[in-house]
Amino acid sequence: MxxxxxxxxxxxxxxxxxxxxxxxxxxxxxxxxxxxxxxxxxxxxxxxxxxxxxxxxxxxxxxxxxxxxxxxxxxxxxxxxxxxxxxxxxxxxxxxxxxxxxxxxxxxxxxxxxxxxxxxxxxxxxxxxxxxxxxxxxxxxxxxxxxxxxxxxxxxxxxxxxxxxxxxxxxxxxxxxLSPRQFASGYAEVVKYGLIDDEAFFFWLEENQAEIFAGGPARGEAIARCCAHKARVVLEDETELGVRALLNLGHTFGHALEKDTGYSDRLLHGEGVAVGMVLAHGFSARQGLAPSQDTGRIVAHLKKAGLPTTLAEVPGTLGSTEALMAAIAQDKKVSRGALTFILTRGIGRAFIEKNVDPKAVSSFLDDMRG
Amino acid sequence: MxxxxxxxxxxxxxxxxxxxxxxxxxxxxxxxxxxxxxxxxxxxxxxxxxxxxxxxxxxxxxxxxxxxxxxxxxxxxxxxxxxxxxxxxxxxxxxxxxxxxxxxxxxxxxxxxxxxxxxxxxxxxxxxxxxxxxxxxxxxxxxxxxxxxxxxxxxxxxxxxxxxxxxxxxxxxxxxxLSPRQFASGYAEVVKYGLIDDEAFFFWLEENQAEIFAGGPARGEAIARCCAHKARVVLEDETELGVRALLNLGHTFGHALEKDTGYSDRLLHGEGVAVGMVLAHGFSARQGLAPSQDTGRIVAHLKKAGLPTTLAEVPGTLGSTEALMAAIAQDKKVSRGALTFILTRGIGRAFIEKNVDPKAVSSFLDDMRG
Incomplete structure (x- = not known):
């Protein structure tokens, strides 16, 4: 019908x-x-x-x-x-x-x-x-x-x-x-599914990005694949006691940036997630967990979508690293005071790390401010 | 321990x-x-x-x-x-x-x-x-x-x-x-359990009312029996799709009276329930569903507990019957516009009636205003 x-x-x-x-x-x-x-x-x-x-x-x-x-x-x-x-x-x-x-x-x-x-x-x-x-x-x-x-x-x-x-x-x-900026913001979440545990989907996105943005059949297919991915995760862990937290890849950094910019048009949610995913990959690379060329590949793909990928691209004056760390600590994905982050071993290989050292994050952010 | x-x-x-x-x-x-x-x-x-x-x-x-x-x-x-x-x-x-x-x-x-x-x-x-x-x-x-x-x-x-x-x-x-008035207000809910489906408990309350009010061992026993009753109902129907609604005996009238008195000290919740239970029994008797001597027995028991049992005992000026009916209709125990009430065939024999005629309720309330 x-x-x-x-x-x-x-x-x-x-x-x-x-x-x-x-x-x-x-x-x-x-x-x-x-x-x-x-x-x-x-x-x-x-x-x-x-x-x-x-x-x-x-x-x-x-x-x-x-x-x-x-x-x-x-x-x-x-x-x-x-x-x-x-x-x-x-x-x-x-x-x-x-x-x-x-x-x-x-x-x-x-x-x-x-x-x-x-x-x-x-x-x-x-x-x-x-x-x-x-x-x-x-x-x-x-x-x-x-x-x-x-x-x-x-x-x-x-x-x-x-x-x-x-x-x-x-x-x-x-x-x-939607404005191109709003569409791109949503696209950050599309990319996220590939980065979490579906390298093949990320490759498919690299191939089909133009058609997705232009509104061809790949757009509906991309959306259906994302929904199927999310449905699978939700089935496994409806109330986020475990693996559902993987969907927060890029979101702990992203939420801190959104808070810092007053949840305003300065930084759309997906833009915060885009920067956050790059930071999560960059931090993982810095810890020797992931190959740094993966970060470069992600940056290239997000840039092509018109998304920001660095702290410097967040418009306006960014708050202090201490303020960002306070926002990160208040994020609800905190357990018993230890920082929980979604880190990664590379594209499609994200994992939950419950014991991230706040000092390492803080010094990484200092360096990323450039 | x-x-x-x-x-x-x-x-x-x-x-x-x-x-x-x-x-x-x-x-x-x-x-x-x-x-x-x-x-x-x-x-x-x-x-x-x-x-x-x-x-x-x-x-x-x-x-x-x-x-x-x-x-x-x-x-x-x-x-x-x-x-x-x-x-x-x-x-x-x-x-x-x-x-x-x-x-x-x-x-x-x-x-x-x-x-x-x-x-x-x-x-x-x-x-x-x-x-x-x-x-x-x-x-x-x-x-x-x-x-x-x-x-x-x-x-x-x-x-x-x-x-x-x-x-x-x-x-x-x-x-x-607790003040005697607060204690009595809570006691209305104790009586409710007997009225719903446990005539023996109501008789036990008639025997033990003095000890419950004085704070003897019957007080703890009464509370435990009420909790066990409620636990049983909640097990059967946690989200009130059916039988849990019986626990609302007296509450549709009671809530309307509480709303009318501004949810204030003029009428405590249990006092509203006490009057509401008497009204529910009185209305059921009027409909030929329940023996009217049961209403009298309930009134006597609630009076002994120091609880109000008539609309006239609600302090201050009561709103119009229309205002009370509007409050009754907005009560969330309404389904598809028909009034749902907990009615009764006598002490311990309450039941859910989903098709109560608003006109019958309204004329009953008119009469009860005296």
């Missing part, structure tokens, strides 16, 4: 769900929902940018299927992942008198997915929700796996819940409305 | 936990925690009243066991179950740099247990917590079963999570510091 190009199943028992990937799926959303979830009402949470670009299509599709809905439109931007707007989203759900069996739709990028997912997790002690990711970052990463949450003044994503969606609809046509 | 008089096990698989009931257990808390959860740090969340009465004992006990701890003291009262104080509790946990493997202690009554439990559920996407209930209400009801949350302007407990504690320590000596 619908334009579904790829289906990825996340087989989490009674919380299993499908990720549907295809062109113009938002136009089919009403029919797809009516078929899978009869008799529900819908609360759509989105931001003002996405509301302009995509909401009319979704509403038309829900109306055509005869589905009842209400909308909550929040401001766009990472600062939306706050207590204030979480409260606004949850109270909006209650004000719309949505019941525990109704469904929330998260229509937007990673920020909206995280916030709306968390709001669904806590409204009426847990309602179901559907992810409709409209950014590359959200389609390959944040919409899959059930991590939801908001930011704290103490750090990113420190408040939240594990709450799996009931369905993910990734409409490829929404990516055409 | 410790003064444990009763142990109730809640056998929820990998989320199983014990409820320990006994005199002066707070003095043994440090040793009990050190034995069960080696190597953790503790974040204590309490309110200013309980901090004065009980915190020094708990701190002394943790110190004696060599356990590290930090404290977050919030204002006392139902209005503490708000977004603002939830934020304060969660940010306090993060500021204390407690890690995902550390434990939160909820030291206080139902408000603190609900709030601290919810804060634990969402800080770092889920930390473990220990309930140390200091009110009768919390010991027999809210500390067991994992319902946590805060209130919304739209209604009570509409925001929250199912998050089971790792241990419940019910120290009987804390009940000696």
């Amino acid at each position: 619908a334009n579904i190009a790829h289906t990825v199943h996340v087989g989490l028992g009674d919380r299993a769900y499908d990720i549907l990937i295809g062109d113009r799926l938002l136009d089919d959303a009403g029919a797809l929902l009516a078929e899978r979830f009869p008799g529900r009402r819908y609360g759509i949470i989105t931001d003002d940018n996405v509301a302009k670009a995509q909401l009319p299509r979704l509403l038309a599709s829900l109306d055509a299927a005869g589905l009842q809905h209400s909308e909550i439109v929040l401001p766009a931007g990472e600062s939306t992942k706050s207590w204030d707007l979480l409260g606004q989203a949850v109270e909006g759900i209650l004000a719309a008198r949505l019941e525990r069996g109704d469904l929330i739709i998260a229509l937007g990028g990673g920020v909206i997915g995280d916030l709306a997912g968390f709001a669904s997790a806590i409204a009426r002690r847990g309602m179901g929700f559907v992810q409709m990711p409209t950014s590359l970052l959200a389609q390959v990463d944040s919409s899959v796996g059930g991590k939801t949450g908001i930011n704290s003044p103490h750090g990113k994503n420190l408040i939240g819940a594990f709450h799996q969606p009931k369905l993910v609809l990734a409409d490829l046509s929404t990516l055409d409305t | 410790a003064n444990i008089a009763h142990t109730v096990h809640v056998g929820l698989g990998d989320r199983a936990y014990d409820i320990l009931i006994g005199d002066r257990l707070l003095d043994d808390a440090g040793a009990l925690l050190a034995e069960r959860f080696p190597g953790r740090r503790y974040g204590i969340i309490t309110d200013d009243n309980v901090a004065k009465a009980q915190l020094p004992r708990l701190l002394a006990s943790l110190d004696a066991a060599g356990l590290q701890h930090s404290e977050i003291v919030l204002p006392a009262g139902e209005s503490t179950k708000s977004w603002d104080l939830l934020g304060q509790a969660v940010e306090g946990i993060l500021a204390a740099r407690l890690e995902r493997g550390d434990l939160i202690i909820a030291l206080g009554g139902g408000v603190i247990g609900d709030l601290a439990g919810f804060a634990s559920a969402i800080a770092r996407r889920g930390m473990g917590f220990v309930q140390m209930p200091t009110s009768l209400l919390a010991q027999v009801d809210s500390s067991v079963g994992g319902k946590t949350g805060i209130n919304s302007p739209h209604g009570k407990n509409l925001i929250g999570a199912f998050h089971q504690p790792k241990l419940v320590l019910a120290d009987l000596s804390t009940l000696d510091t």
Whole structure:
């Protein structure tokens, strides 16, 4: 029926769900929902940018299927992942008198997915929700796996819940409305999957990068491969007690940089991850764990995607190394005071190291500031 | 070792936990925690009243066991179950740099247990917590079963999570510091267990009420029987998709009255439940479902406990029947617009009725206003 190009199943028992990937799926959303979830009402949470670009299509599709809905439109931007707007989203759900069996739709990028997912997790002690990711970052990463949450003044994503969606609809046509910078930011997370444990995927990306950026069939395939990778990891370790932490490759450094730049447009999430992945590889090379030519190859690939790869490329004045180290220590991937990092033995060979010496990290950062 | 008089096990698989009931257990808390959860740090969340009465004992006990701890003291009262104080509790946990493997202690009554439990559920996407209930209400009801949350302007407990504690320590000596009114309020929930499906327990309460109020061994036994009852229900239906709703006997009416009185000292939770249980029995009798002499027997028992049993006894001016009905409709135990009530065929014979006619309820309330 619908334009579904790829289906990825996340087989989490009674919380299993499908990720549907295809062109113009938002136009089919009403029919797809009516078929899978009869008799529900819908609360759509989105931001003002996405509301302009995509909401009319979704509403038309829900109306055509005869589905009842209400909308909550929040401001766009990472600062939306706050207590204030979480409260606004949850109270909006209650004000719309949505019941525990109704469904929330998260229509937007990673920020909206995280916030709306968390709001669904806590409204009426847990309602179901559907992810409709409209950014590359959200389609390959944040919409899959059930991590939801908001930011704290103490750090990113420190408040939240594990709450799996009931369905993910990734409409490829929404990516055409992204700026090149936003698309590149999401691409950093695509590259991450190759770097973690899939060297062949990294090589495939090197071959197909142009087609992915141009919007050919390789784009949908790349997204499906990322979702399948993430689904596999989530199946193995839903609440991140072990291997799921590998998905944080580049994120400990990246989060510290994001915090330092005030979670602003100065540095998008994927840009922080790009720099963070290069730092993680560089630090691993410095420790004699990984060949330094791998770092060079990664840098070349990320540069071609238009992504920053060094601390010097982070716009504005960077905080002190001490401030960055404090942010790293507050990251939630800390256990018993020892620093946990995702390090690597080379492309596709990342591993969890729970006992990283803070002094080594600090002196490495000093050197990298140049 | 410790003064444990009763142990109730809640056998929820990998989320199983014990409820320990006994005199002066707070003095043994440090040793009990050190034995069960080696190597953790503790974040204590309490309110200013309980901090004065009980915190020094708990701190002394943790110190004696060599356990590290930090404290977050919030204002006392139902209005503490708000977004603002939830934020304060969660940010306090993060500021204390407690890690995902550390434990939160909820030291206080139902408000603190609900709030601290919810804060634990969402800080770092889920930390473990220990309930140390200091009110009768919390010991027999809210500390067991994992319902946590805060209130919304739209209604009570509409925001929250199912998050089971790792241990419940019910120290009987804390009940000696309660006012008679607070103790009676908690007793309403004790009576509720008899009314739901345990006529023999209700008869036992009629026999032993004096000893329970005086603090004899029947008090600990009553609490243990309530916890065992609740544990059994939670095992059967953890997330309230079915039979757990029976525990809401008297609560739909009760919550509407609490909302109407502004969640204030005008009407304590258990007082609302007491009136609500009488209304639920009265309404059932009016519908020809239950013998009206049962209502009389319940009224007599609750009166002896010093509890209100009629709308006229709710202090201040009651809102209109329409306002009460709106509060009832917003209660989260609503499904597809039909009113769900816990009705009864008599003492110990409660049942879930999903199709209650709002008009019948509204005209019943009109009559009960007298």
